[in-house]
Amino acid sequence: MARFWVCAAGAGLFLAFLVLHSRFCGPPVLRNFAFQISWRTEKILYRLDVGWPKYSEYFTGTTFCVAVDSLNGLVYVAQRGDNIPKVLVFTEDGFFLRSWNYTVDTPHGIFAASTLHEQSVWITDVGSGSYGHTVKKYNSFGDLVQILGTPGKKGTGLNPLQFDNPAELYVEDTGDIYIVDGDGGLNNRLIKLSQDFMILWLRGENGTGPAKFNIPHSVTVDSAGRVWVADRGNKRIQVFDKDTGEWLGTWNNCFTEEGPSSVRFSPDGQYLIVAQLNLSRLSILAAPPVGSIGDCSVISTIQLADQVLPHLLEVDRKTGAIYVAEIGAKQVQKYTPLNGYVSSFGS
Numbered sequence: 001m002a003r004f005w006v007c008a009a010g011a012g013l014f015l016a017f018l019v020l021h022s023r024f025c026g027p028p029v030l031r032n033f034a035f036q037i038s039w040r041t042e043k044i045l046y047r048l049d050v051g052w053p054k055y056s057e058y059f060t061g062t063t064f065c066v067a068v069d070s071l072n073g074l075v076y077v078a079q080r081g082d083n084i085p086k087v088l089v090f091t092e093d094g095f096f097l098r099s100w101n102y103t104v105d106t107p108h109g110i111f112a113a114s115t116l117h118e119q120s121v122w123i124t125d126v127g128s129g130s131y132g133h134t135v136k137k138y139n140s141f142g143d144l145v146q147i148l149g150t151p152g153k154k155g156t157g158l159n160p161l162q163f164d165n166p167a168e169l170y171v172e173d174t175g176d177i178y179i180v181d182g183d184g185g186l187n188n189r190l191i192k193l194s195q196d197f198m199i200l201w202l203r204g205e206n207g208t209g210p211a212k213f214n215i216p217h218s219v220t221v222d223s224a225g226r227v228w229v230a231d232r233g234n235k236r237i238q239v240f241d242k243d244t245g246e247w248l249g250t251w252n253n254c255f256t257e258e259g260p261s262s263v264r265f266s267p268d269g270q271y272l273i274v275a276q277l278n279l280s281r282l283s284i285l286a287a288p289p290v291g292s293i294g295d296c297s298v299i300s301t302i303q304l305a306d307q308v309l310p311h312l313l314e315v316d317r318k319t320g321a322i323y324v325a326e327i328g329a330k331q332v333q334k335y336t337p338l339n340g341y342v343s344s345f346g347s
Helices: 008-025
Strands: 001-005 033-037 047-048 062-069 074-080 089-092 096-100 107-112 122-125 135-139 144-149 166-171 177-181 191-194 199-203 218-222 227-231 236-241 248-252 262-265 272-276 279-284 298-303 308-315 322-326 329-335
Touching: 062 272, 062 322, 062 329, 074 107, 074 322, 107 166, 107 308, 122 166, 135 166, 177 227, 191 218, 191 227, 199 298, 218 262, 262 308, 272 308, 279 308
Parallel strands: 001 033, 062 107, 062 308, 166 218
Antiparallel strands: 047 329, 062 074, 074 089, 089 096, 107 122, 122 135, 135 144, 166 177, 177 191, 191 199, 218 227, 227 236, 236 248, 262 272, 272 279, 279 298, 308 322, 322 329
């Protein structure tokens, strides 16, 4: 059965059409169509950039994650599959530049952390091969720079540090690293590392209480010094103080249908953009003020087609564009802020 979503304005036009159709053509036949009319008004903040990338044929596997190097205008896409390049590099305009595959087994999360002196790409690898269960740092051309974890061996240890299906990471400009470990493995924890890879603090174990996790799947940091974790299996977002690791609160009222799979802030800090995998939905949530967590509030949504399955997303810190890695559609799509919204972003 085909399903149409009609906004309030569109609903008015549709009802007017029915009246005219009945007057001149008799009652309309709607046997195989179901119409759901939504009268709720939402802000429309983003539009799909149908021209990105220029050629989608480069997506030859299952696209699990995407990273944006805002400083250099580069977009990295990591995909899974046999005998394919695992990492694709595009310009922010959608032109393909290069690909690489060296030491990448089964990518899950990716993050670009570039400075004026260094272009870095971090990948969480959940593979069972010789480079699996690690968090790895590369340069822009795919040369391996650093390995965190015990390559090819999953575990719970801290000395040496071990991972089991590390899901994602976030790297601050200071070089501090936040890792959520893991995606259905032995560990359900959030780890903060210093720029020289020393453990600063660790939170979490398997459970449903405060500071416990069930598949911590994504992590990000806001400008107020708060760490936000997509606690996917528990259908909530948990918040921590970035300096101490203290638990600050939780959001769960927006996730009664399904938990969040990805979290990122808009560059101005006004919105938290969240992906929900099996709902094929992006939600734009209002960020809370400093000193308060409060409750989750949905400002806008982007409903994708069924089975698109948005897994992880990234936001360009310069332009505010959202890039979404879709494991169902096997592609990455780009959403750009509407004109009235762009002016609120800093350069």
